[in-house]
Amino acid sequence: MRPRSGTHTRSAAKNRARSSAARTKTPRKTGRRHPLATIALLAVGLGLTGGAYATFTTTTASADQPQAQVASQSSITEGNKLFQANCATCHGLQAQGSSVAPSLIGVGAAAVDFQVGTGRMPMQMQGPQAQEKPVQFTDAEVKALADYVASLGPGPSVPEQKYLAGDGNAARGAELFRVNCAMCHNVAGAGGALTEGKYAPSLKGVSAKHIYEAMVTGPQNMPVFNDLNITPQGKADIITYLKYIQTNASPGGYGLEDLGPVAEGLFLWIFGLGAIVALTVWITAKSN
Template identity: 80%
Template sequence: MRPRLSGTAKRGTARTSTAARKGGRRHPLATVALLAIGLGLTGGAYAAFTTTTASAEQPQVQSATKSSVDEGQKLFQANCATCHGMNAEGTTNAPSLIGVGAAAVDFQVGTGRMPMQMQGPQAPEKPVQFTDEQVTALADYVASLAPGPSIPEQKYLAGKGDAARGAELFRVNCAMCHNVAGAGGALTEGKYAPALTGVTAKHIYEAMVTGPQNMPVFNDLNIDPQGKADIITYLKYIQNNPSPGGFELGSLGPVAEGLFLWIFGLGAIVALTVWITAKSN
């Protein structure tokens, strides 16, 4: 037979059981804390993986000598600091250049877009104001401020990629602004996508990784380096080979072709009609 507990003993046992349950109960914020820790670990792992992948795909940063960096700093302070600040930190007139990398400087200065002559919707291409050595020095100085896209490796610029794959990538990512033949086109508010005829392979690659003017950035996670090389191959192919359809009319598409037909085609029909009528009279 079980021994019967007194009332005092029962109350003591109940208090002990209640205390045990209270001691084992989770804090109301424990679930929230666990979720926060899990999300933090997941986000950190994803960021580390993304950074590692992007770093592995980026072309190797070219080593710059201290003399080149020092020369670039002098050129920058004499020609660029008025708008971009003495330390490239940016001002109300121009953005910061910290982290834009050597590729952005090589493109903007190497195509004459910088320094700008005047403020406008976008910087137009014009004669280059610096020598190749000075452009390299400026790029080395800006690259020394913070990591950023580097000048592409020569193996991606040779134009020996897959032109068919490059054509597909170009149609999907670029043709809506630059035209399927790279002839360029108008955008809103006085902006425009320039023609790609005659642009060097290096500057095309740099434009893709830096996104100058109104162009989006196509990093190596969007289009890998070989994909960029394929796009360059396609552009060089259509530039060096005649159009199979005959006279291109500037490669401006159906608008230019329709205008040509209306002006010259219809005009020729009207002229022929007038000539026939005059001859019959």
């Protein structure tokens, strides 16, 4: 019996040793990540990043956006009457737009003040773009129309006077104008031709308010420069630059109506080369 007992004891000890070694050598299993876990983490990260960016940009735009003036109900009612009589034929009874004119819901008071205040609206005739003509309404009627359209939905308001004084940084305004506007309006604001019969109008003699409103509403082919593209002070600097070049004569002599180097080259080609040819003909005839 003793040998059996000793054998059994040794066998049990060996089994325990083997079991302990197996536990030591076998690595512990870890939980496997689900295949969609990475996609879920990316979606959560993108959502949080996008939400934070949207909140930041909205806050910045709201801080920079000029506060709209509260319009009286009587002005809105008067504007509605004017709209029904002069604008609803094209823009619809509720300003919802039609096949010949866009919707005015959400364009803001600035768009109406610019389009009507410069005589572009109502349009005199259909064409590639609305042409400037004598204003058809009084200042009070223009304001009433703007108040009515502004009541239909939020949009850019008429700019504050502090941005229209023309006392900003002309050098910075010149830089902003060259980068954002000169390719269409010419570096001196003289305007220029575009495609399909359209054109960028001259900015000479245009009021500061209408220049500002054009930047925030983007009439015709012009892009919209909101306050995140160009800040209100940047727009004021552009206005300062335009007013400066209009009130200060060109230091280089006759400016050829600010038509640019192409016009100057054409002038030299026609008159300069023509004068040389005429002189050559005269010398030849004189010698004969």
